[in-house]
Amino acid sequence: MYPKTKGLCFNHFSSHPLSPARVLFSAFFVARPLHLALLCNSRTKASISPAASSTFVSRTRARCLPHSLLLPQREVTVKNIHCTGAKLAETDANVVEESLPSIPTTSSSSSEEDGEVPSSHLSIGHFKKRLRIADIKGGPKEGLELVGEQMMVRGWVRTCRSQKAFTFLEVNDGSCLSNLQCIIGPEAEGFGMIEAGSISTGASVAINGHLVESQGSKQKVELKASKLQLIGGSDATTYPVQKKKLSREYLRTIAHMRPRTNTFGAVSRVRNALAYATHKFFQDRGFIWVASPIITASDCEGAGEQFCVTTLVPNSTKDSSTPIQKIPSTKEGLLDWSQDFFGRPAFLTVSGQLNAEIYATALSDVYTFGPTFRAENSNTTRHLAEFWMIEPELAFADLKDDMACASTYLQYVVRYILEECKEDMQFFDQWIEKGIIARLNDVAEKDFRQITYTDAVDILLKAKTNFEFPVKWGCDLQSEHERYLTEKVFKGTPLIVTDYPKEIKAFYMRQNDDGKTVAAMDLLVPRVGELIGGSQREERLDVLEKRIEELGLEKASYWWYLDLRRYGTVPHAGFGLGFERLVQFATGIDNIRDAIPFPRTPGSAEF
Structure with missing residues (x-):
């Protein structure tokens, strides 16, 4: 599907070169004020110069430009009104600002005759970029x-x-x-x-x-x-973020104050850059962003670790209890879901993948990027109850295309933060993880390696290391196994492991011809282990139905998912990436609770 690239063991996902930091977004910013002028003043028949949309120069979103670009000159003509971009001046509190097109006004008599509100009452001014x-x-x-x-x-x-x-x-x-x-x-x-x-x-x-x-x-x-x-003002005697070093454990108890520290300020900026680069990567390659639902009746992973959304328990913001007798129930003493808001059990989503597949089978290449939830009672440095997921879906694609897309994406976002967040990355290199810049440069430049799950198990069985979790074929690889492979065996090179046993993978993954494994892949990186998990999806209706039955899933709940195979099915593939693990990987932060603004974990839902 994509051209071969030297050194890669799978098809290379075609990508544009990393765009420069100073990207011009003239079309977006020019169109909005000009369109507004026409809407508010349609009766004036304002003529807009064609040059208006070509003379706008935008500042970069996160970087400082040379002085000549920091204060751009542009001219926009709307009817007979002439506007020119302002330089640094003593007016308006000496704030650097850009002059946007003025909106022509209509006469008061015209407004009164037409029953319109005078245009002077409609003016709310233009947004002015603050000097940072x-x-x-x-x-x-x-x-x-x-x-x-x-x-x-x-x-x-x-x-x-x-x-x-x-x-x-x-x-x-x-x-x-x-x-x-x-x-x-x-x-x-x-x-x-x-x-x-x-x-x-x-x-x-x-x-x-x-x-x-x-x-x-x-x-x-x-x-x-x-x-x-x-x-x-700020009371210096009680201000919780003083110059002295504060532990990250303590800062989690004052999450409303921790963005004011150097560490969490830097994490927030890098997280923002990773999110921006994610959207830019997929948008530049023709993917369409899809808003997957937060509330769902499906369990994508089939693990049952979902948060239930219900109105059967009365809402309350006070410390009060609800007698169990008042909760609607059936004659058998079970919850009466017919009395619930949705008329059936509903949950917070664990993944947007199944919904993304719907749109991939109509729009070809799509992606979701939003919050997901797992009711997993786990207190580790790698788990959260609420986290963000990036989940692309590629139509007319197989596992090789999926691996190519995942590896190209990861290298793209790593290059992006190394270029755009230099000061913050130097801070992480000095104070959080020494050598992180060199490690990320290796990821950005090295060819990824690929082995099968069976080969990975053989390597681990021969390792002279006492793992906490014993290794055997059919076991799910743990973080210690994944890190051993990437850090010890492959010396810091990202590794893709493919063809996992079907018994440890989800129902929607395409079965291989051997009947024992599925066309799945995990992308492993140093310090984190699994960063990306993906697969080719099962597009064969009969095979998918049989797999759902084997796992004891409720077939009726997936009627719409099966319809995608009944009407115009195509080979397709996709992957999921836990965004907070990507933030961990990019910053060196060792606890995932510090990679998200407000961590949600067992027993903790503060702020």
């Missing part, structure tokens, strides 16, 4: 190209150091790891708040001033303040 510290310090010269510019910075105080002549505030706004040092002298408006002790760690502030070259060695630039404003 990443915009100032994220360029190749780390802000030196902006020296002398007037600006306003808003953020939270990390440290406050007072000397005889000046006070130094380290301010961070979350856009990057770096703080911006602000110099506050007695001449600055608002300096009295520092003398009064109102400015302390954790307080939110807005600081006006001009950028100067720093005399210190820790940063290239700093802000010489002319005005200091306190937005929200």
Whole structure:
């Protein structure tokens, strides 16, 4: 299906080269305001210059551009109104902003005659991009190209150091790891708040001033303040995130505060970049995103570890109990599901795969990316009750296509964060996992290896290692087995294991000709083990029906899934990737509870 590539043991999934960081999204941002102008003023017959859509220059989504691009000039003509992009100026609190097209107004008499609301009442202004510290310090010269510019910075105080002549505030706004040092002298408006002790760690502030070259060695630039404003105070005696090192276990108890730490700020930015790169990878290759349902009546994995969604137990936000006699039940004493909201048992989804298959058999290549839930009573560093899954489905594809897509995707997102999150990745390399950048570079550049499950078991049986879980053919490989293969045997190279015993895999996986194994694959990586699990789906109706019966599943619940095989069935394949495990892999964070903003685990649903 896809062209062969040297060094790969399966078909290479065709991919575009990694797009540069400075991607232009002119079509999206230009179309919206122009369309709005036409909607609100259809009677004015406003003429829009064709040049309007070609002169817009967008800043990058997460990186700082050179000064010439940071302040783009563009012209948009709507009827006789002329708008030009603004430069850094002292107007509007000295915030860097872009001028968007104005909306032509109609006369008041016309509005009254037509019974319309005057256009002046419709205007709500344009959204203005806030100047971020990443915009100032994220360029190749780390802000030196902006020296002398007037600006306003808003953020939270990390440290406050007072000397005889000046006070130094380290301010961070979350856009990057770096703080911006602000110099506050007695001449600055608002300096009295520092003398009064109102400015302390954790307080939110807005600081006006001009950028100067720093005399210190820790940063290239700093802000010489002319005005200091306190937005929200912070009691230094009780502020929970002080400069001292806090354990991650403790930070989980204050999850509402942990994003303010360096570690969790960096994890959040890398997680965001991975999500963006995921959508970009699939969208660039023609995949269509499908919103799979959160509430479902199906169990994709057939494991039965699902959260039930019901209204049979009365809703309550108070600490009260419901007598068991008041819950609707049948004569046999069983729950009467006919009285429930959906009229039948319903659950939180464990996977969006089955729903994605519906759309893959109509739209060809699709993917889902959303939350999933497992009621698995497991307190490990690898399990969550709520987590996010990426699940693509490829029509007219087999297992080789599936492996090619999975490996190409993984290499793409790894390259993306190495390029776009350099500062955060250097932080992880220094403080979380030494050598993580080199490890990820290996993943991005090395050819992945492939072996069968049977070969993997043979290797493990010959290993001179005492595994906690004994190895035999037919067992499910544990994390210790997977890590041994990737870290010891294949020396850090990602590994794809294929053709697992059908007895340990899900009902929907295509059976191989031997009758004992299925066309399944797991992509294993160092430190994590299984990162991606996928398979070719069983497209043969008779084989699928027999497999459902063998596993004792309720055939009636899958009537619609079987219909996909009755009407225009095609070979198709897909995989699932636990997004939090990808975040773990990319950041070196050893506990999955620290790879998601608000972890949901047995006995814990705070925040």
